[in-house]
Structure formats: structure tokens, C-alpha cells
Amino acid sequence: MEPPALGFTISTADPSLLLFHQDSIFVYVLVYVDDILITGNSSIAITKLIFQLSDQFKIKDLGVLSYFLGIQALYSNAGVALNQSKYAQSLLQKAELSECKSVSAPLSTKQQSSAISAPFSNPELFRSLAGSLQYLTITRPDITFAVNCICQFMHCPLEVHYQMLKRILRYIKGSVGHSLHYTPGSLDLSAFSDSDWAGDSSDRRSTTGYRIFLGSNLISWIAKKQSTVARSSTEAEYRALAITTSEIIWL
Incomplete structure (x- = not known):
């Protein structure tokens, strides 16, 4: 048809x-x-x-919609909440971390992704878990940057990268019920962008981050490494602003 x-x-x-x-x-x-x-x-x-x-x-x-492609919809007088708690729990089981100790942040400030380390023994498992975490970012903007970090090592993950991935899962363990809440209200778009100039010590490239809201509702977000090396923090910020503006125009 x-x-x-x-x-x-x-x-x-x-x-x-x-x-x-x-x-x-x-x-x-x-x-x-x-x-x-x-x-x-x-x-x-x-x-x-x-x-x-x-x-x-x-x-x-x-x-009425309640569950679709791993995303649960919960309704209230205030609006609707979207979460992937069931999907997150199945991911923890897959990684054999259902009973792990939770942590308060998805990344450690002391962790060095470029640290010397042995190759991870099961790269297929790493890629599978990392891909599943990417899908989880549909309703979990709080892990977007951390997931972006580990996905840069899909081709040849080291043991240190797997430890980073496990930390994200431990964070999810303690926040499995986190949801995106959508409420009726203003239709005005507002956006926030930022960058970490030369934040990656291995290649000195910056990462762009933005959040775009429709009224008070978060509708678009990203954490992505910039394609070129910025010569200054101002250049990195303008590149982040350009990507954010492009997304706003598209919306």
C-alpha cells in the first residue's frame, strides 16, 4: 500500500x-x-x-502506547516519561553486572583512556555492549559523553577501555530508573552548547556538546568529537556553536 x-x-x-x-x-x-x-x-x-x-x-x-522498541512510556497528569529501564537491566545481565556496586558518575576523573594497557580479550563483547549503550542514550543524555568516549575504541579495545565501559554500566546500575520527562507548555526552542578545547590528550581534538529544548523539554543532544584540531578555545566554541545552530535550523 x-x-x-x-x-x-x-x-x-x-x-x-x-x-x-x-x-x-x-x-x-x-x-x-x-x-x-x-x-x-x-x-x-x-x-x-x-x-x-x-x-x-x-x-x-x-x-495506548506503553512499550516500543525497548522504550517504556509512563503517563501522568503532568505529561509523559520515557525510560529504558527494562533494556538497561537486560544490558546489565548481559554484562554479568546485575549485582555490581553502583557509582555516582559514568566516568572517573582519574581514568586515562590512552593509558598503556593489554588488549581486551573479548573485543566482540566490548563492541556489543558499546553498541547497546549507544541505544540506551535515546533516553539517557547523561551517559552520552561517556559512551562517545568508549566508542572511539571499537576497532581495538584495550583492557582499560573495558574498565571504562564497566564503570558506565555501574553508573546505570544506580540510575536504572532515570527518565526523560515531557510536559505540555511553551513551543520556544532554546539551546546550550559547549566544547572542551583539546580535551583528548591523544589527538588534541575538542568535543562538542549541546542540549536543545522545546519549552522545558529536552529534544536533542549530542557529545561528539570535532573533526579537526581547533587552534584556540574560541575556535572550538564557535565550531560547537555552528553544529548547534545547524541542528536548530533543521528542527
């Missing part, structure tokens, strides 16, 4: 997102393989769409 058959258009931002706008009615459909999310401002239009889809496919209506 082509999306236009039901009056939908494909989003230019995400080909998995289908949009329907007619007068004051809008319906959004997000598709991931055979899982579908439907939302909009008209329950009548949504019900009609479900009936139209059921005429062509065998579908099961699971009701």
Missing part, C-alpha cells in the same frame, strides 16, 4: 514517518518493520485509519 492511497505523505526528515494533514486534523504514523505507532489530534480519524489498515492487513490494536 502506497502512503498517498490514504492521503498520507512521507516525511522528508524520516522516511518511516507518514503525515496526514487536512484542515485542522493531523495524524502521524511511525512505522518500524511490522510495528506501527499512530497519533494525532482526532480520535475519529485515528479509528478510521485503523479500520482502513485492518481491511488490507491482519493487525492487532494494542491500545
Whole structure:
């Protein structure tokens, strides 16, 4: 079934997102393989769409969204909270750290990622856990920088890098219930950016970090190493600001 058959258009931002706008009615459909999310401002239009889809496919209506691709949605009078607590717990089990002692921060100020160390004996496990941590950053901006640090060593992880990864998991152990909270309110965009000039002692490249809010709701964030070496802290800050501005314009 082509999306236009039901009056939908494909989003230019995400080909998995289908949009329907007619007068004051809008319906959004997000598709991931055979899982579908439907939302909009008209329950009548949504019900009609479900009936139209059921005429062509065998579908099961699971009701209000509660769990999708490892992300749990919890509703309250204040809004909605998104978390990946179940996913995080399964990740701890995979790493055999379900009973580990938690720590208060994902990175240690004394840890040197470039320290001399033996190669890690199971690089496949390292890559698997690091990839899972990347997925966890969907609702955990607090680990974004730490995960970015360890993912720079995917090709040849050392024992010291695995210890860094384990520390992130120990931090998650003590904060497994952390959530992103979204509440109705202002639609104004605001952003904050920063950089750590020459923060990586191994290559002297800086890291860009930004947070973008819609009203009081965090909707976009990043921690990413800059592609070139900045000659000054001012240059590093301007590069971070440029990336942040590009994201705001796209939003």
C-alpha cells in the first residue's frame, strides 16, 4: 500500500514517518518493520485509519502506547516519561553486572583512556555492549559523553577501555530508573552548547556538546568529537556553536 492511497505523505526528515494533514486534523504514523505507532489530534480519524489498515492487513490494536522498541512510556497528569529501564537491566545481565556496586558518575576523573594497557580479550563483547549503550542514550543524555568516549575504541579495545565501559554500566546500575520527562507548555526552542578545547590528550581534538529544548523539554543532544584540531578555545566554541545552530535550523 502506497502512503498517498490514504492521503498520507512521507516525511522528508524520516522516511518511516507518514503525515496526514487536512484542515485542522493531523495524524502521524511511525512505522518500524511490522510495528506501527499512530497519533494525532482526532480520535475519529485515528479509528478510521485503523479500520482502513485492518481491511488490507491482519493487525492487532494494542491500545495506548506503553512499550516500543525497548522504550517504556509512563503517563501522568503532568505529561509523559520515557525510560529504558527494562533494556538497561537486560544490558546489565548481559554484562554479568546485575549485582555490581553502583557509582555516582559514568566516568572517573582519574581514568586515562590512552593509558598503556593489554588488549581486551573479548573485543566482540566490548563492541556489543558499546553498541547497546549507544541505544540506551535515546533516553539517557547523561551517559552520552561517556559512551562517545568508549566508542572511539571499537576497532581495538584495550583492557582499560573495558574498565571504562564497566564503570558506565555501574553508573546505570544506580540510575536504572532515570527518565526523560515531557510536559505540555511553551513551543520556544532554546539551546546550550559547549566544547572542551583539546580535551583528548591523544589527538588534541575538542568535543562538542549541546542540549536543545522545546519549552522545558529536552529534544536533542549530542557529545561528539570535532573533526579537526581547533587552534584556540574560541575556535572550538564557535565550531560547537555552528553544529548547534545547524541542528536548530533543521528542527
